[in-house]
Amino acid sequence: MAARIYLDHAATTPTTAAARAGVERGFALWANPSSPHREGRAARAALEEARGAIGAAHGWGGEVLLTSGASESLAIALGRTTASRRLITAVEHDAVMRAGAEASAVIPVGADGIVDRDALQAALAGAEPTLVCVQWANSETGVRQPIAEIAAIVHSAGGWLLVDAAQMPASVALADHADLVALSAHKRGGPPGVGALLVRDLAMLSPSGGQERGYRPGTENLPGVLGYAAALAEEEPQHAALRAHLDDAIRRSGGEIVADASPRHSAIASYRLPGVAAAVQLIRLDAAGFSVSAGSACSSGSMKPSHVLAAMGWDEAAGREVIRVSFGRDTDAADVDAFIAAWRAMARATRRFAA
Numbered sequence: 001m002a003a004r005i006y007l008d009h010a011a012t013t014p015t016t017a018a019a020r021a022g023v024e025r026g027f028a029l030w031a032n033p034s035s036p037h038r039e040g041r042a043a044r045a046a047l048e049e050a051r052g053a054i055g056a057a058h059g060w061g062g063e064v065l066l067t068s069g070a071s072e073s074l075a076i077a078l079g080r081t082t083a084s085r086r087l088i089t090a091v092e093h094d095a096v097m098r099a100g101a102e103a104s105a106v107i108p109v110g111a112d113g114i115v116d117r118d119a120l121q122a123a124l125a126g127a128e129p130t131l132v133c134v135q136w137a138n139s140e141t142g143v144r145q146p147i148a149e150i151a152a153i154v155h156s157a158g159g160w161l162l163v164d165a166a167q168m169p170a171s172v173a174l175a176d177h178a179d180l181v182a183l184s185a186h187k188r189g190g191p192p193g194v195g196a197l198l199v200r201d202l203a204m205l206s207p208s209g210g211q212e213r214g215y216r217p218g219t220e221n222l223p224g225v226l227g228y229a230a231a232l233a234e235e236e237p238q239h240a241a242l243r244a245h246l247d248d249a250i251r252r253s254g255g256e257i258v259a260d261a262s263p264r265h266s267a268i269a270s271y272r273l274p275g276v277a278a279a280v281q282l283i284r285l286d287a288a289g290f291s292v293s294a295g296s297a298c299s300s301g302s303m304k305p306s307h308v309l310a311a312m313g314w315d316e317a318a319g320r321e322v323i324r325v326s327f328g329r330d331t332d333a334a335d336v337d338a339f340i341a342a343w344r345a346m347a348r349a350t351r352r353f354a355a
Contacts, residue, residue, distance in 0.1 A: 005335045006291045009187075009328030010139055010167060010268050015227070016189040016329070022050075022230030023191055026223025033220045034211060047222055050229035054196055057232040058181070059173040063199040065212045066225055070166035071095040073182035073197035074133070076215065077162045080206045083131040087123055089115050090311035091143075092135055093164060097307070100133060107132075111313045112262045113143035117153060124157035131180075131204075135164040136172070140295045140308045140324055142268030143259045151177035160204060166195075167265060169236050179204065185224065189329060190231035194224035239327045240266040242336050246325065249340040253347055258309070258322060267327040273343070275350045278323050285323075288342045293324050 006014075015023075026046070031039035033047045047066075055064040067073045070093075078086055078099040085104040088096055091113060105123045108116045115134065124130055132154045137144045147163060154161045160179040166187050168174075174181050181198035185191055199205065202213060210217025243266050247257055250271050258270035273281060278294035285292055295306050309319035325339065 004289045004291060005338055007325045007327065007331065007335070007339060008291045008293045009331070010324065010326035011293055012186045012192065013189055013328040014330070015186075015191055016231050016234055018234050019185075019190045019227040019231035023223040023227035026226040029222060033222055043222055047220055047225060050225045053229040054183075054225075054232060055198065057170045057229075058183070058198065059175045060181070060198045061175065063202055063213065065197040065199060065215050066220060067195045067197055067212075067216060068193050068221070069186070069195035070164060070182045070184035071099075071195075072216075073184075073195050074162075074164060075099040076197055076205065077180045077182065078131070078133060080208065080215075081131045081160075081162075082204055082206055083129040083160060085126075085128050085130040087120070087130055087132045089134055089145075091138055091141075091308045092133060093139055093166070096133055096135070096164060104130070109311050113138060113141055113259045113308075113312050114262060115145055115150060117149065120150065121153050121157070124154065124159055127158075130154075130157070130159040131162055132159055133162040133164065135167075136174070137167045137265040137268065138308060139167055139268070140306060141258045141262075141270045141312075142265035142326075144263045144265060146263075147174065147177050167268065170232050171236065174198075185228035185231065188228075188231050188236075189234065190228035191224045194221055194228045196228075237327075237329055237331075238266065239331065242327060242331065242333065243267065243269055245333070246336050246340065250343065253340075253344050255343070255347065259312070267331075268324065269326075270322050270324045271343075272318060272322045273347060273350065274318075274321060276346060277320055279320075281321075281323050281346060284346055285339075285342060288345075290339055290342055293326075294322065295324060 029043045031043045033044040051064050088100040088103045089107045107120050151161050162180040163178040165181050166184040179200045183196045185194040207214040256272040305316045306319050
């Protein structure tokens with residue numbers, strides 16, 4: 001049986017060997033980090049060392065609150081902000097759409113998937129302090145937002161910028177631009193169920209009591225946190241050449257690349273095969289040994305129309321023909337070439353049936 005090729009790393013990626021070793025170390029330090037005895041103090045010391053490593057990996061000099069993942073980090077930031085208004089963009093992750101359901105405004109994007117800066121500036125008009133949430137790289141299309149430019153607009157209006165950086169490589173520095181940053185371990189080769197919220201000033205959030213400086217209750221997940229810190233210490237691969245190769249093949253084979261001309265994450269891309277529903281593509285590719293998805297992992301299971309593509313002006317019929325391909329540490333040229341061959345076979349079959 002041929003080995004399967006996994007191309008859904010934006011949903012989750014395999015835990016690295018270093019991360020697994022970190023988790024094992026955490027299991028050995030089994031005591032509660034909040035306990036005052038020797039065992040508890042040893043666990044606390046390891047936890048704080050890992051906390052510092054997570055912050056340092058992102059060049060962050062502020063606070064690091066440890067959470068269960070980016071979704072919880074976003075919920076804390078959006079739900080407990082001391083700002084009186086919240087703005088989100090029309091292409092945010094479902095976790096933001098849920099947590100920011102009562103947002104004061106939803107900022108539109110253009111056909112390129114980039115935030116409309118004029119609309120953002122207009123929405124920020126007024127004296128009320130405002131929190132603006134923007135995803136660094138869209139989890140469906142890979143479109144990257146101009147965070148430095150957006151931050152300048154937000155800060156000039158006296159607002160705060162929350163960046164959803166779940167898909168962001170650790171090498172990207174946000175310390176000069178963001179006020180809060182939501183992070184996830186399992187997108188970076190760490191274990192699932194762990195993440196962080198980077199906070200420039202804790203006065204931005206209302207405390208809830210409990211652990212994590214009083215901003216998150218519950219016993220700390222020491223094994224997960226140590227695994228997360230270990231994963232961040234590993235070098236991340238560069239995928240720009242691989243994605244350019246795949247883009248070119250899709251383009252020349254009659255496919256459509258979502259936001260083709262936009263700046264995009266080098267490991268995430270969405271492609272449309274006209275005339276073939278995404279659900280059908282997923283079934284055929286899965287049977288051929290390829291793991292891909294339609295949209296983000298939190299929404300693809302429902303196969304509902306993508307609010308991201310709709311916000312970019314795609315009609316529902318075309319949007320239902322789009323799949324997402326995303327690379328990971330072990331993705332190589334042979335994997336991409338094999339996928340291209342499978343995708344072209346689907347395209348040829350479609351043309352035969354249409355003839």
